[in-house]
Amino acid sequence: MPLVLVSILLPIVAGALLVLLPRGDRVLSRAIGTVVAAITFGTVLAAGTSEWSARWLSRPFESAFHFGATPISYWIALLLALCTACAVAACRVERTRDFVALLLALEGTMLGLFLARDLLVFALFWDLMLVPVFFALVGWGEHPATAWRYFIYNFAGGLTLLLATAAFGIIYGSTDVIGSGGAPLAGGWAPWIYAGFAFAFLVKTPVWPLHTWMPPTYSGLPSPMVSVVSGVQSKAGLYGFLVIGTALLPAYVHQYATPLMVLAGISLIYGAVVALTQNDAKRIVAYSSLSHLGLIIIAIASANPLALDGALVYIVAHGLFSAALFLLLGYVEEREGTRGLPRLGGLAWMNPRLGGALCIAALAALGLPGLAGFAGELLILIGVYQAGYVWPVVVALVAIVLASAYMLRLYQDIMNGPQREDLPIRADLTWLEGLAVAPLLAALLLVGVFPKPLLVNAAITSAQSGTLR
């Protein structure tokens, strides 16, 4: 069986087989899940850009179950596999067995999405990846309405994606086009097709004003799941913009660059300002996500080669630090039973390792040089400026300054200050807990000092499959 297929099916099948374990199991399912996720990481790594394809439809348009990484999706798939492995290892929720199964299902469906080379398969996995998150929100969420909001918003996006895919297939004759260098589409229905894709991508990312499903979802989900959802699932829209928008409908990305940038600019500032005012730690990171991902939208809208490369670096960087932040905030909540900033404080005295880890993640998020966030931000800002867009750069710089403010506030209110008498004093990170976040932090540092492998020349490779350099 081809490795690329193994990497998609293995987590799904393994997750389904976990049901064979006893219902109350906590240890074994987590161990098996971690091993499976690690193996999946290995298969993604080993599969490289190899491809596999099987005919699906021949009418009304050609479509195939065609999988294989492009240089762009290769890195996102690796990010996904890494985040999932860490999340499963850090997983300590009730009904562990079922939760791990959902996490693995989420990984499999998202790998299917990122490795899909066919638009229809992309749309299929787009809808499919909503299901595990919906179940997690139903079974482990804090408020029932959150599950609805997540599902309905994202499925509405999925529907426009579907309609756009169908129209694309009818006009183009084939949907087997991702990363294959097909001729760009223009004229006729093409603007509407672009609108259908763009709506889905903007909901998923999300971008103001389509973001209202996001804060309750991110704060309501258990930490391991939200670290994958925020870390990787939110990148599905950005990835779509790269390989579908930029590659197949470039004329419209260019034509509608300004409205896109305006929305993204509002998200940048709005997300940052709201993050400053929130007291719920997870919501701060959620709104910071809204802000950070706006920057990537700006990069993609500018269509500058340097900015597009920066976009991929920042996609990976954001995935790493938001996954790490959510996992660490999960540890904090587990220890103290709260994540409200006014209730927390002084944790670093008793938990130096937890404090150090949170510090690294927060610094990466605010764009400290030497960590991954900075590399992406810098490339994007230079690229966007080169493309001749000055005001978005100014807006982004303001947002980056605000990012320092809310990230430091997050860190300080939890870790610094006097120890709270009314909070239980718990042990520092165990080696297992530490091991679960260490790969993310190490990767942050690695990408920060050596981002070169990620500079895949996204402007060209988004349209063509190629080999990794």
Added chain:
Amino acid sequence: MTLSFTNADWSAILPVEIVAAAGLAVLLADLFSGRKQWRYVSIVIGLLGVVAAGIVAGRQFGHNYDAFFGGFMAGGFATVFEEIVLIGTAGSLLLYGTIGPAGRVAGTTAIMLWSACGAMLMAGAANLIAIFLGLELLSLGLYALCASVDRKTARESALKYLILSSTATAFLLFGAALLFGATGSVMLDDFINPSLATSPIFWMGAGMFLIGLVFKLSLVPFHTWTPDVFEGAPLPVTAFMSVVTKTGALAVFARFTYDALPPGVAAKLLLPVWIVAAISMIVGNVGMLAQVDLKRLLAYSGIAQVGYIVVALAGGTPLGLRYAIYYLTAYALMNLGAFAVAASISGPDEDGSQLSSYRGLGRRRPWLAAAMTIFLLALSGLPPTAGFLGKILILAVTVANGYIWLAAALIAGTAISLYAYAKVIRAMYAPEEGQHEHDLRPFVPLAWASAALCAAAVVAMTFYPLTPSNVLPLVR
């Protein structure tokens, strides 16, 4: 003129004859059961008949010929619709494993089989008389089936269905009479005559004929009977009505709109039907939102789902017909599956149709809940199910035929429907909050088998999209 039928005529309707004979066999076998009331014997004999008919019908596929002087078109189209009717009948029969008093299973099984004969006749009917014959055979059985349990709602359901369905039949019959008046013929292929395009009697006749069909399809505004009748009728009968009646009516509708209209008339004459289908997709899905009874929910869902299928026929392309058949098959399987799950958790009083009985099902019956989830995902058009692919194919063909507004209505309807379907999923998997728990039946082999088969088929159809290619021609 004397009419003499040949062997070729009788062999064209061999599947119908087999099913009818199976009904007789069920009754005969019941004579020997005495007081023991063999529930399973009736079901097994009925299933054997259905399977035999399915095999015989399958062998007719690809051999198009007309029997009974053009009254019945055997072959591709008829075969496909007969098979769907048989699937629906088999799925409904399986539900009798638990539902209803055992003493009545033989009688109701026999009537159901004969009803199915009517639907199978409709699948091949190519003249107005055969259409009417099939329709009445189907409906007469259903009136009795609806009232086949001792329950006030069941009697109400039967009476309602009798009165409203008769009204629709009157429309259809009057329309048929006018069509005959305009053409001097009952044969559908005589309607292709271009001179009819200007005949007002033909237009009136065709319009009333379509109204009768739309009632049977339960599209808006002729849909109000569906939820009440579905709720009151016994579960197997509800499943039967939701699949078989609609299949028969769709067969006639497709045949009439594809091959029995003068050139140039279709676009104008059928526009109201497409509008009605678009409204049905919205109204059906909105109607689902407030339901607390699974049968009512699926009744409204069926209104919308048939809307999707009818939309595929807009434009009259062969590809559209193939996708309509694909989606109809998928719809039959997911509906039967959902009813099978409902039957599996129901007692004789059919409490399993209440949404509250699904609370916590994910923990107590994980496999049933997983199957139900697949059916609900399919109904809402989510992958990895046939509902997803079916919707894509219908969307694609609708867009290609230039009916963008229908595609938009389909999308809007689907978005609305999500909440209603997901509500059931949520009920099954939400953590308990200490409510009263519904008593579950232990293990119901037939209904479980039906649910498992349907779930497997619904998933498999996504990856092997079988859309039959040689279903044309539809009339002689």
